[in-house]
Amino acid sequence: MSGLNTAPLPEPQRGQLANGTSLVQLDLPNAPVVCLDFWCRSGSGVEAPGEAGIAHFLEHMVFKGSHSLQAGEFDQRIEALGGNSNAATGFDDVHYHVLIPPEACAEALELLTDLVLQPRLDRSDFDMERQVVLEELAQSEDQPEEVAFQQLLKQSCLDHAYGKAILGDRDALLGHTPEAMARFHARHYRADRCCLSVAGPLAALQLEEQLQRSALAELVPSEADARPAPLQFMPGEERLELPRLEAARLLMAWPLPGAADQMSVVGGDLLTTLLAEGRRSRLVERLREQLRLVESVDLDLNVLESGCLVLLEAVCEPEHLSRVRAEINGVLKALQQEIPSEAEVERARRLVGNGYRFSLEAPSAVAAMVGNSALWDRKHNLQAPLDWLEEWDGQRLVQDVVPQLQPEQAFVLEAVPA
């Protein structure tokens, strides 16, 4: 791609502990902090019946201490070292990350592996933290937009895990016990399903040596390799009246091949960018700039293991909903008829490529990216996505991706103020 700076990108260093736990490191010598990012294939998608919300609840409980760390001690010590930490549970995986000054990295690593792999799950802490999770649920229910998105996934993904709320539901949460949670942890936090990713200035680190002595080395492999179940998706439509909504929403969802099909992911990224990123993208230009029917229109590619989901949101007045929908359908259909110009594709390529390059500046983003890839056995280097981008042109987009993002393949949800 002419014009884009082509300075070589750093190479991830991969390794493995004797028990099969993967390690990946990426040296960013100029970064002011190191990011330690522990990943596990233990998102809400692996929850058995009756376990709704337990993956996320466990993520909360992890911070309540381990066999050797008191509740709150981890945060106190990490923050006293000048670092911070957080965690996130998704459909496919969970990760726990720490940002820390380089000189405190070894200590932080010991604390993190200890915390995550040997949770204490104290009963009174468990009851207290359940209240916190119920508050988190209540807080999300007070955002009508989140309620609408949850409905969209519930209606379109049928019985698949992606149709269920990561937070779980009240009844299920009230039924969980520390014992059931311990079993869940033991079942899923296994050597072959975990990965530790480290990005930042790594010069002084003896990572592997330290990890051989850590709780990470004691993990056992799982009995069977369980890949996430393929996405089930049913096109359809629904109209919903929501209290407290001020503007109407048109939401649409489409399935695309899962994250393992990386070429498809790049194509999806390119097409959603061409359609809805920036004033000159097709949907924004048509619906917001020219017709002035929407306050905003967004189209996001959610990269997921079972199958990616493309989600569209248009915010508009309720009386404009049907016109907005017709216009969006028109834009999508038009793409089938005529191959976009090279200039238009190049614009999208640069936006995607720069977005990617810009994200490589921050250790947390880099650790997350290489950590997630390693967790799911994707062993490309950082340059690869930029090369894949070059393999797409307008014709290939129209042939391969556009047909999958047509109105008749979508689940459409219209949410209006009650």
Next chain:
Amino acid sequence: MSSAGVQQRELSGGCPLWLIERPGPAILSAKLWIRGGSSADPSGQRGASQLLAGVLSRGCGPFSGDALADLVEGRGAGLRCEAAEDGTLISLKCASDDAALLLPLVLQMVTSPWLVEDQVALERQLNLQTLQRQKEDPFQVAHDQLRQQLYGSGPYGHDPLGVEDELCALARPQLEQMTHQLGQEGAVMVLAGQIPAEPEQLLLHQLEGQSWRTQAPKRLAGASGLKQVSLASNVDETEQLVLMLGTTTAPLGSEQALALRLLHCHLGIGMSSRLFVALREEHGLAYDVGVHYPARLGDAPFVFHLSSSSERAEDATRELLNEWLRLLEEPISDAQLQLAKAKFKGQEALGRQTCSQVADRHALVLGHGLPFDFADRCLLEAEALTPSDLHQAAQALLQGPSLSLCGPQDAIEAATAVWTGHPLNRS
């Protein structure tokens, strides 16, 4: 921050230019901070600064709005212009190879915006819609209400997006007037990343020999707060009650602001922070709890925020008020202060991860009329502060907070009863 790789220059016309060379990815971040912002919205024109900011990128110099978007998006770059309370900020982020093409846009936006009527109308409509949609969020509602309680109709009393009635009436003539004043109160440009050769020429070369007249922002007093204790509530059929408890304090860089910043670290930064531990860990009363203490040229707000299920409104209110009262009644411990200082230092390092963050932080400091190395000086000064210094700052600046509530009727009644009987309100 050390001065290695930092250069101070001045553009013809008077705008200070700071260059911060950073190794690493070939990225350039440019920030132009222009003193003004929503606190400078003219009387009866609340929302004008943000409206102008939005329109600046809809055509300038030789470029129509479409041509400008084609140029910027065509290079995969980002160009944003937004008004905050004390300033309007133009941000450009691009691959450093594209600097020659894109950097000239920044000053063209402020010196020769087109202000096309039709584009003003579009931007105004979008801002009105956003104002409307924001009412969906109970946090936003409670926050806007508290803003009113703390600042009334003063310069900090409204969201930068504006006030519906006044925004409706804004059009090209008012924006034209404001354009002439852009930079009169000072401005500063900061570039961070891979700095192109001769950046001054790139910034100025398409101004057709004109320069942009401005100067370094001066240190001067910003807007003040009302300093009246009040309770306000908004009934909403939500699951949770949102509580915001706050008062107005002091400008960034003022005598006790650093002590207050350390109190902020103690109370609200990280999972070991006092509010997190007291409200969430010990009582399970909230998922989200924290402190809002933004940098301001005038009396900055200092706000505790929390949302809790309506049936637990009484406990949540009492605990939150108790935490504020504790600040006034007793100093924090030495150990707590040490932890707060470690966090303050940590925050500084964490805020320097990207070119944009670096440029942003320096533009903010310089925009407030403070020295370039302000953050470094603060780190040194913080070392010397004692629990007693923090306690004195709390007693001087945190008296008489106001409470803003948003949630169901029952919860508001329960919270109101606690507030009415609490020593914090009677003091």
